[in-house]
Amino acid sequence: MSSDNERSDEPDTGAPEQLALIRETVRQAKVPRAKPRTWRGATLAGELPVARVLVNKGALHLDQYFDYAVPEELDADAQPGVRVRVRFGAGGRNVRGGRREGGGLIDGFLVERLAESDYSGALAALASVVSPEPVLGPELLGLARAVADRYAGSLADVLQLAVPPRNARAESRPSPEPLPPPAAPAPGTWARYGQGAAFLEALAAGGAPRAVWTALPGPHWPEEIARAVAATLASGRGALVVVPDGRVAGRVDAALRGILGEGRHALLTAGSGPEKRYREWLAVRRGSVRAVVGTRAAMFAPVADLGLVVIWDDGDSSHSDDNAPFPHVREVLELRAAHSRCAFLLGGTNCTVEAAQLVESGWALPLRADREQTRIAAPLVRTVGDGELARDGAARAARLPSLAWQTVRDGLRSGPVLVQVPRRGYAPRLACERCREPARCRHCAGPLEAPDQQDLNCAWCGRAETSWHCVACGGRRLRAQIVGARRTAEELGRAFPAVPVRTSGRDHVLDSVPDQPALVVSTPGAEPVAEGGYASALLLDGWAMVGRPDLRAGEEALRRWTAAAALVRGQPEGGTVVIVAEPTLRPVQALVRWDPVGHARRELAERAELGFPPVSRMASVTGEPQALAAFLSAADLPPDAEVLGPVPVPGSEPGRPRRPFDAPPGETWERALVRVRPGSGAALAAALKAAQAARMSRGGGGTVRIRVDPPDIG
Template sequence: MSSADEASERPGDGSPEQLALIRETVRKAAKPRAKPRTWRGAALAGERPVARVVVNKGVLHLDQYFDYAVPEELDEDAQPGVRVRVRFGAGSHQVREGRREGGRLIDGFIVERRADSDYSGPLAALAGVVSPEPVLSPGLLGLARAVADRYAGSLADVLQLAVPPRSARAESRPSPPPLPSPAAPEPGTWTRYEQGPAFLNALAGGGVPRAVWTALPGPQWAGELAVAVAATLASGRGALVVLPDGRAVARVDAALTELLGAGRHAVLTAEAGPEKRYGQWLSVRRGSVRAVVGTRAAMFAPVRDLGLVAIWDDGDSSHSEQHAPLPHAREVLLLRAAHEHCGFLLGGVSCTVEAAQLVETGWARPLAADRGQVRRAAPLIRTVGDGDLARDEAARAARLPTLAWQTVREGLRSGPVLVQVPRRGYVPKLACERCRAPARCGHCAGPLEAPREQDLRCGWCGRDAAGWHCAECGGARLRARIVGARRTAEELGRAFPAVPVRTSGRDHVLDSVPGRPALVVSTPGAEPVAEGGYAAALLLDGWAMLGRPDLRAGEEALRRWTGAAALVRSQTEGGTVVVVAEPTLRPVQALVRWDPAGHARRELAERAELGFPPVSRMASVTGRAEAVADFLAGVSLPGDAEVLGPVPLPPPPPGRPRRPGDPPQAPRGGRGPGEQWERALLRVPPGSGAALAAALKSAQAARLARGGEPVRIRVDPPDIG
């Protein structure tokens, strides 16, 4: 007798409907169960047994997602966004089929859990879950993909920049609960700018204002950035500020702590160390902290409800990432502002051409002070030109004009004096002997060179330039000079023996100096902050920066000068700056008027006439001569693309650290005798940048898949000289 029959004979056991339900239950229990899905004998997850993974393999021909089976024991932890370990064999096809039990264990991220795979064969299984912490959000994944596409790179390379290495100890510590939103701050020194209070009100009210901010000289900029962050936090949203170096981060960090107190923002810099940095990063991802201040590594910080992204001094080379795919922090933040619909603030005491283009196109609004405020905040600028140097006996003897000596002597009576000397590498290749204008190609405006006493040729397109004449003054003679920085410090020390001389440069950078009389000799970008401001400053050898064979020479020289002059006291406090450069040159005049935005607008207009970035989009292709020629022959460029070159590229000087623009390393044993490196520049008009990046990425991927020698591709190279 069945169990159902026994139950039906028991008195008071229930209604006929209950008995029927019992019989059906017994019948289903007696039916053989379907065999559970397995992989090599192991049970798989019951729901969504397929994990789509991006593996940490940053090569272009493997820039895709791979499907893996999810074992039942990993079902709970293997969620989208977590780090996993997978076996990656000799080829992606074998990995997807799961027919290799070997293969190297590598890291990856789960981007999606799926019910099935688009591949019909068996799948390899996840080897393990590194941590159940979901570190890759859909928003961060989308941003990383957009950056990879823009720079012709791989998603895995971008994710290595975006997600810091794991620290188990930092991950095990719980994050504190988020603090309530602060009250909207007072505008403070933002009232010096006509639209400053309105910008803050828009942020505090939940708006998404976009501005290019030409900051007034002086130390107030750090506090003004802190006020903008506080206004954003008052709206219940997050804020992200990216700065060029640790010294600038420390200033904004101190300003935010003073304004809001501790615990409201995180600091993300490489100097913090892996564990501390990852702990801070986790506090941001978990929502405990909604404001981030850091260097370029912070541009991918996973701030929740992002309301503002800000970058300071976007022309600084430190904002350009040195690891593939070499993105620039400014462009990443522009992508974030568009993708996450948040406010944008680009600030600096100077102004880049890219910033001027944002204003010119109407994408951002200018945020600047009126001329009265500028005159009250800026120091007095005085110039010494070539004519003055020729008539100055002291200048001919010691390379320092009489006006500079007098300015130093006067300044030392009330405080420290800054002396900026161009660092090594700021050496013009060729310039007009009469007017010092850089010698440029008549076809593409590239810099002219005379290698090994040969005829003149262009360093960009390789064309000969016989019969060159200066476009500025008509001169036909060229010059090149080299100046050392160390001699300047020695001469100043002998001239002022009772005054201490301090140096700040690549080997040792000073953060600050006391307000006592002293001579501070610094290379550009390494100037320390003086207590109370410098009494005076000398900007020496301006021709060396202006004569650099680069499209950005004038813009970069003005940025360096304004950065140093902004540390000097205002004219009303007796601050004076002497720049040794030809007074008639445009960057010098912009410094005298303290009008960096006007200089950037004029530079932008000239770039538009010549068809150079940022009006156009450009990429460089570097490698062995044979590899570059083969790559250019195989790439399917857009129809409106123009190829400049290729031209020979000299190797970097022995002993110098490698830089992003250097030729790639040789695959085996370095450069062989007689091997020639070359570089080609590819230029497209506006609107074709995405097509150019896609074509370069596709050609490089095909080349790698065939086992060919790679070339180095850089989209939007910062230095095309």
């Protein structure tokens, strides 16, 4: 036993782990502090002096992080997630791409701060911090990386889509304080669906149900989306709704204001303007609002504690981005639902093949009403086929059958009548009356038209055609293949001179029309909403929509028809739809029965048998013939990959803007399709990305462009 004045060399802690910790602390304290590091005379940050930066370069061979030194004066502002400016270009490059000297200034995002770099040479310093506002969080960065990998693209390109351009004025304004969660809403019209009330209850309880929702026709679906969002907010979580265009976003925005009140959600659309849109986006990132409704770019909105993602009308082409790497909203929201473990709702009056596959695979459950509810909400659909048109004098004279004229007359007694035509424009496209082969110019193969109803002229080269005959059947009689909206409006205006005629199309789209007798002639997708619903509708030239040379022609035609017919009053209120198309066609029968789910299931079964998407994964590779051949031979494709083609790619039509995969004027491009079985999609994307990165790093000549899961494969 030691006396009080005897002391041991080591403190008596009673625990070996604590003793080891104390020894390590003492050892570190005895190490002399390192001198501050400098770069060209500038003092660097004392702690975490290395910044890992993602530069704003979309080239695949530069799809990596680059290390830069952090000057002491930028230490406070250079935090993860902020925008920075760095030198990039000329000069030596380290393993991660940091520049020793030279190079031009380029924007980037600071991803993380590190104590040291794995590069042994000198690092270039950050040039500046554009703004101390952290706009790139870890969750958004992880989502962007997942999207880039899925679509064989670069992280920088995805972030160009995900993070809106900075607006200094909007950034300087503080965001409002967040409001407390609202009360859980009543089911409302969700009670019309078998599991509708249970779906809302699961959201309000913090659950994560996944559903494919076939919405009933009529005006109630915006309010039903708003109730789903309100139920999610009631659980203390956030919600995100993505719709095809600003008009639809406005309808959902109004429904959210009616259910939630002001200040609980943000509207993210291009029509808001850059300052307002960025201010709303910042409010979402800062957590001031927990709900978002917006168009395509909103799929990346940084909603805090995300509890629900919603996509409406996933078959609309607006959901597919036209900028690299060409992501689709549906796929991005599926990734968010999986990564964030949140609820997922895919809704629409139609059902796409991809939505049917989600149900078929068990990833999502169906959410639909029974047949009785459908009969109450849907209008009566009647058909007029080619045989009836041939015997109908009114149809031969003015392209509208007698049934259509009678439907218009009856509808105008009680409200507006909608007339859907496949395209806008005055000059009709002509086709053989016997076999429907398009009438084309003998010199340039351009479409023939008859602007004065007598002489035939080519719409491309302007040459006159005096002795046309059909190259397919030898016929010499022509008929209007598709009559545009303005031409149809003139015909109807002469037939009903006392009734106002309104048109809605690409150049001028109406949001709504009053509940008064009027003729509303619209192209698909531009149909305005009628207060109280349309009394009736005419769907013209249905055969032209179904007959397009496209894998999705039938699905797209049915989607366009159901979208227009859903604006008509229900059958108990006298709502009637007349479609001018062959009644035996599968999409026409699906419209008559109002069974889009059955149509999608049959399409899915046929595609599975033939190995078409979405059952298989497919990528389109387009470019100059020699460059395309070299790319395909160098790519290390998965063993089960099947290359289809290549085939020539038609150039863009004269007078229309060139699309990303159109050949330039005067050049010939080719396209190959690469198909793999389910489960090999990630390997296919990785192989294509690696081959493209290797090609670009070598400075390969020619153009090659990649699109994973192209929406249109012809």
